[in-house]
Amino acid sequence: MDSVTLDRIDLEILDHLQKNSRMSNADLSRELGMAPSGVLERVKKLEQKGVLIQYTARVNPEAVNQNLLAFIFIKVADGLGCDETDRLLAAIEAVQEVHHITGEDCYLVKIRVASSNELMQLMRTAFRDIPNIISTRTTIVLETVKENQHIVIQRETQDDK
Amino acid sequence: MDSVTLDRIDLEILDHLQKNSRMSNADLSRELGMAPSGVLERVKKLEQKGVLIQYTARVNPEAVNQNLLAFIFIKVADGLGCDETDRLLAAIEAVQEVHHITGEDCYLVKIRVASSNELMQLMRTAFRDIPNIISTRTTIVLETVKENQHIVIQRETQDDK
DNA sequence: GTTGAAATCATACTTCC
C-alpha cells in the first residue's frame, strides 16, 4: 500500500473529495474538465486501491454533547504492546485514535466523551479490564483550535502518468 | 452551539452520514423510511445549525507519501498561549490538530508529514518563526492502530421530539 | 476517456396533517 502510483488528476480528485466528499460526480468532473464517467472510474479505482479509505461527515461534538476530549498515555507490561491490547483499546467506541509511540509510554489514545464523569467511568471499566496496562496518564483538552484529518496533497513530489 | 435540540431522526442522519457521507439523499431516506424531501430539509438544517461541519474523504496517508505522524507538546512564554500563537500554529498545513491542554505544556499539536527530514525542516522554519515558543517535545508515532473522528451518537441521552 | 440514452436522483413547490 505504498507502491500505488497516482497522477496529477488522481491527486486533484483526492484534494477535492477531502474538501467536500458530498460533491456530485458531475461537479467533480466539471472541476477537472473531464467526462463524468472517466472521473467515476478513477474514483472507483482509488477506492479499490485503498487510497480513499472512507467518506465521512464531521459532526460538531458540542451539538451532540461530547464535550470532553482527552489524550491518554498508556504504559503496558510487555514493552511494545500486543495485538490483543491493540484490539481491546480500538474496540472502545469513545476511543478515536490508538497509536504506538516512542518514549516512556507505549500507547497514545485519543478519546472523546460527554463529561469528566463519563471519562472516569470508562477508566474504571473499559480500561481497567484490559490486561497488561501498568499505568495511564491523562491529558485533558481545554480548547481545540484546529482539528482535521486533511492530508497535504503534494503535486510536485508525485509521479505523473 | 450547545443549545441545539436534535431528535432521534436527526441523530440517525448524523450516524449514517458519519459512516458514509457520499451516500445519496435517496438512499439515506430509504434507510430512514422517509420521503427524500423531508430528509433533505433536515440535512440542510443540520448544516445551517453547524451540527454537520464538513463532508470529507479520508485518504490513506501511505498512498500519498505522508508516512510520519507526530505529536508535539509546546510550551509558550505567556502561560496559556494567545490567539496569535493559535493562528500561527493552525496555519501550518501539515498541522492537523492544535489543542490547548492541561499540565506542564500548553499546546498539543498533531502533525503529519512525509518524513523525519520534513519534520525537522518544519521545526526549523515554521515553528521557529512562532514567537513565545519556549520549548517543544516531540513524540513520534510508530504505528497507528485506529484513527477516526467518529462521534458516538447517544440516542438515549438526547431529547426526542 | 468520451459519447449517448435510460434509469435514477435532487430539489423546489405545493399540499396535507
Place this chain on the structure above:
DNA sequence: GGAAGTATGATTTCAAC
C-alpha cells in the same frame, strides 16, 4: 412546524466506441 407528493431538470450508470 414538519413531512409527503409531485414535477422538472440534473445526475448516475453502463453500453459501445
